[in-house]
Amino acid sequence: MSEIISVNEVKKIYSVGGQEIAALDGVSFTIQKGEFVAIMGPSGSGKSTLMHLLGALDTPSSGTYTLDNQDVSAMSDDQLAEIRNHKIGFIFQAFNLLPRTTALKNVSLPMMYAGIPKTERQKKATHFLELVGLKDRLQNTSSQLSGGQQQRVAIARALTMSPSILLADEPTGNLPTNQSFEIMSIFQQLNEEGHTVIMITHEPDIAAHAKRVITLRDGKIIKDQLNKKRAVRKHSK
Amino acid sequence: MDIIELFLESLGTLTLNKMRTGLAMLGVVIGIGSVIALISLGQASQKMIESQIQSLGSNLLTVSPGSQSNGSVRGAAGSGTSLTLADAEAIETSTAVTTIESVSPEVSTRAQVIAGRNNTNTQVIGVTPAYANVHKFTVEQGNFITQQDVSGSRKVAVLGPQTAVDLFGEGVSPIGQSIRVNNVSLTVIGITTSKGGSGFFNQDDTIFVPLTVAQKQLVGSTHLTSIALEAKSAEVMTRAQDEVGYLLLERHKLTDPTEADFSIFSQNDILSTATQATSTFTSLLGGIAAISLLVGGIGIMNIMLVTVTERTREIGLRKSLGAKKKIVVAQFLIEAIVLTSIGGLIGVVVGVTASYVISTLLSLPFALSFPAIGLAIGVSGITGVVFGWYPAQKAANLQPIEALRYE
Numbered sequence: 327m328s329e330i331i332s333v334n335e336v337k338k339i340y341s342v343g344g345q346e347i348a349a350l351d352g353v354s355f356t357i358q359k360g361e362f363v364a365i366m367g368p369s370g371s372g373k374s375t376l377m378h379l380l381g382a383l384d385t386p387s388s389g390t391y392t393l394d395n396q397d398v399s400a401m402s403d404d405q406l407a408e409i410r411n412h413k414i415g416f417i418f419q420a421f422n423l424l425p426r427t428t429a430l431k432n433v434s435l436p437m438m439y440a441g442i443p444k445t446e447r448q449k450k451a452t453h454f455l456e457l458v459g460l461k462d463r464l465q466n467t468s469s470q471l472s473g474g475q476q477q478r479v480a481i482a483r484a485l486t487m488s489p490s491i492l493l494a495d496e497p498t499g500n501l502p503t504n505q506s507f508e509i510m511s512i513f514q515q516l517n518e519e520g521h522t523v524i525m526i527t528h529e530p531d532i533a534a535h536a537k538r539v540i541t542l543r544d545g546k547i548i549k550d551q552l553n554k555k556r557a558v559r560k561h562s563k
Numbered sequence: 564m565d566i567i568e569l570f571l572e573s574l575g576t577l578t579l580n581k582m583r584t585g586l587a588m589l590g591v592v593i594g595i596g597s598v599i600a601l602i603s604l605g606q607a608s609q610k611m612i613e614s615q616i617q618s619l620g621s622n623l624l625t626v627s628p629g630s631q632s633n634g635s636v637r638g639a640a641g642s643g644t645s646l647t648l649a650d651a652e653a654i655e656t657s658t659a660v661t662t663i664e665s666v667s668p669e670v671s672t673r674a675q676v677i678a679g680r681n682n683t684n685t686q687v688i689g690v691t692p693a694y695a696n697v698h699k700f701t702v703e704q705g706n707f708i709t710q711q712d713v714s715g716s717r718k719v720a721v722l723g724p725q726t727a728v729d730l731f732g733e734g735v736s737p738i739g740q741s742i743r744v745n746n747v748s749l750t751v752i753g754i755t756t757s758k759g760g761s762g763f764f765n766q767d768d769t770i771f772v773p774l775t776v777a778q779k780q781l782v783g784s785t786h787l788t789s790i791a792l793e794a795k796s797a798e799v800m801t802r803a804q805d806e807v808g809y810l811l812l813e814r815h816k817l818t819d820p821t822e823a824d825f826s827i828f829s830q831n832d833i834l835s836t837a838t839q840a841t842s843t844f845t846s847l848l849g850g851i852a853a854i855s856l857l858v859g860g861i862g863i864m865n866i867m868l869v870t871v872t873e874r875t876r877e878i879g880l881r882k883s884l885g886a887k888k889k890i891v892v893a894q895f896l897i898e899a900i901v902l903t904s905i906g907g908l909i910g911v912v913v914g915v916t917a918s919y920v921i922s923t924l925l926s927l928p929f930a931l932s933f934p935a936i937g938l939a940i941g942v943s944g945i946t947g948v949v950f951g952w953y954p955a956q957k958a959a960n961l962q963p964i965e966a967l968r969y970e
Contacts, residue, residue, distance in 0.1 A: 383964050408885065435881070439885040439886050
C-alpha cells in the first residue's frame with residue numbers, strides 16, 4: 327500500500343477578538359491508499375477544520391499537508407481549486423446539489439470544470455449514477471429526490487473525476503437511519519473496490535463502518551486505532 | 564468549460580427566476596428604448612428642418628436691408644429701407660459680380676385677402692419672374708408672374724396651394740377668379756406646386772404678385788424687403804457674398820464694412836444655425852435618456868448583488884468542486900451581460916416602435932438612426948460588464964468554507 331495522505335505537525339490558528347485559538351494544535355498522521363478512515367470527535371474538537379484542510383478548502387497556519395505526493399499547504403486559490411477538482415471527491419452533510427438542476431447535470435459539474443467534453447460527461451455521469459442505483463432518476467431534479475437519493479447523487483458526483491480520496495463530511499447527518507445505512511454500505515463497497523474513504527462524523531455507529539478511527543479532542547489526536555468490531559453492510563443496488 | 568456552456572448556464576439561471584430577470588431587464592429596456600426613441604425623433608425633426616430650408620432654394624444668398632440707426636436707437640434688422648430695385652439691377656448687370664446666376668428682388672408684406680365670402684391673412688410677396696427660379700417654385704396650374712406682368716403692373720396674382728384652398732375651397736380652380744388685397748382687385752393666374760411644410764416655414768400659404776404692383780399699390784414704397792440671389796454653384800457662395808457685399812457698399816457710398824446698411828446671409832448660414840440648434844436638442848434628449856440607462860444599469864447591479872448573496876452556497880459548492888475564480892467571474896459577468904443585452908435588444912424594438920408611432924402622430928419623417936441603435940446595443944453590453952463586474956468579483960472572492968457554511 328502506498329501513502330496517499332501525509333499530515334505533519336499541522337496547526338490551524340484563528341484569531342478571534344485578538345485572542346488566538348488553535349483549532350488544530352499539531353496534528354500528524356498518514357493515510358494509505360485504500361483505507362477507510364473515520365475522523366471522530368465532539369463539536370469544537372477541530373474535526374471540521376481538519377476536514378477543510380484535507381479537502382484543500384483551506385491551508386494550514388503551519389505544518390505540511392501532502393496529498394498524492396503534492397504539497398498542498400501553500401497553494402494559491404486556483405491551484406487549490408484544481409486539487410479539489412482532480413483529487414478530492416466531496417460528499418457533504420447537506421448534499422449540496424444545485425437546486426432545480428437534474429441529477430445528470432449535478433454529477434457532470436466537476437467534469438465541466440475540468441473541461442471534459444459534453445458527450446463524455448454525459449456518458450460518465452450516467453455510468454456513476456447507475457453505479458449508485460439511480461439509473462431511473464437521471465433527469466430528476468434535486469427536489470424530486472429523497473435525502474438518501476440526493477446523497478447518492480452526491481456520491482456519484484464525487485466519483486466522476488476518479489479522485490485520490492473521497493472526503494465525506496457527516497454524510498448521514500441529514501438522513502434517517504435506514505437511508506444512513508444504505509449510504510454507508512455504498513461507502514464500504516467503494517472502499518472494497520479500492521477507493522480511499524475519509525469520513526468525518528460524530529456518531530459512533532456510523533464511525534463503526536470504517537476500518538480505522540481517528541479521534542480528536544481540542545485540536546489534538548487523542549486516539550488513532552483500527553476498528554476491530556467493524557459493522558459490515560451489504561450494498562444492494 | 565467554454566464560453567458557450569457558460570452562456571447556456573447563465574440563460575438557465577436567468578430563466579429560473581423570470582419575474583426578477585424581467586424586472587431587472589425593464590430598467591435597461593426603458594433606458595435603451597428612450598435613448599433610441601429620443602435620438603430618432605431629434606434626428607427626424609432635424610431632417611425636416613433641413614429639407615425645408617433646402618426647399619427654399621439652392622445656393623441661395625439673401626440680402627436684407629440693415630436695421631435703421633437713428634442716433635443710439637437701433638431698429639430691428641430688416642426694417643431698413645436701404646435696398647432698392649436699382650441695387651438689384653446693379654447686381655445683375657455689374658461686371659464686378661461674376662458669380663450670380665439670377666437676382667430676385669422681393670417686397671413682402673402681410674395682408675388681409677378677400678375672395679368672395681372667404682378671407683384670410685397671409686403673406687403677399689411682390690416678385691419678378693426670377694423668383695420662381697431662385698426659390699425653386701413651379702406652378703401646378705396656370706402661369707407664374709411674367710416680365711410683362713411686372714413691367715405692365717398687371718393686377719394679377721399667383722396663389723400658394725394652401726391659400727387657394729383657404730380662399731376658394733378644395734377642388735375649385737381659382738384661375739381667372741379675382742381676389743382683393745388691401746382693396747386692390749387682382750386676377751388669379753396660377754397656383755404653385757405644394758412644397759409642404761408647416762408653421763413658420765409654410766411656403767404654400769403665400770400670394771405672389773408682380774413686384775411693381777406690390778410696391779405701388781400694396782406697400783406704397785420703392786424699397787425692397789430683400790434681394791434673393793442664386794449663386795452659380797455651391798463653391799462660389801463665399802465669393803458671391805463678397806462680390807455683392809463690395810458692390811453694395813460702393814453703391815451705398817460706404818467704406819467700412821462694419822457700417823454696412825445691409826446684411827447678406829447664405830442658406831448655409833441658416834442651415835448650420837438650425838442644424839446646430841437641433842443637434843444640441845438631440846444631444847440634450849439623448850443625455851436625459853442616458854440617465855435612465857444609467858439608472859437601469861444600477862438596477863442590474865443591485866439585482867446581481869442580491870443574486871450573489873442569495874447564491875452564496877451555490878458559489879461555495881461550485882468552488883469546492885473545482886470552479887476557478889475566473890470561471891465564477893465569467894459566469895456572473897455573462898449573466899449580467901445576457902441580462903443587459905437582451906434588455907437592450909428589447910429596448911431597441913421598443914424605441915424604434917415608439918419613435919415610429921410618435922413621428923407618425925407628429926407627421927415627422929421617420930428617421931431610424933442606425934448608429935444610435937448600434938451604440939445602444941453596445942452600451943447595454945458595456946452596462947452589463949460595468950455593473951456586473953463588482954458583483955462577479957464579490958462572488959469569485961467568496962471563500963468556499965464560508966460560502967458552504969452560509970445559511
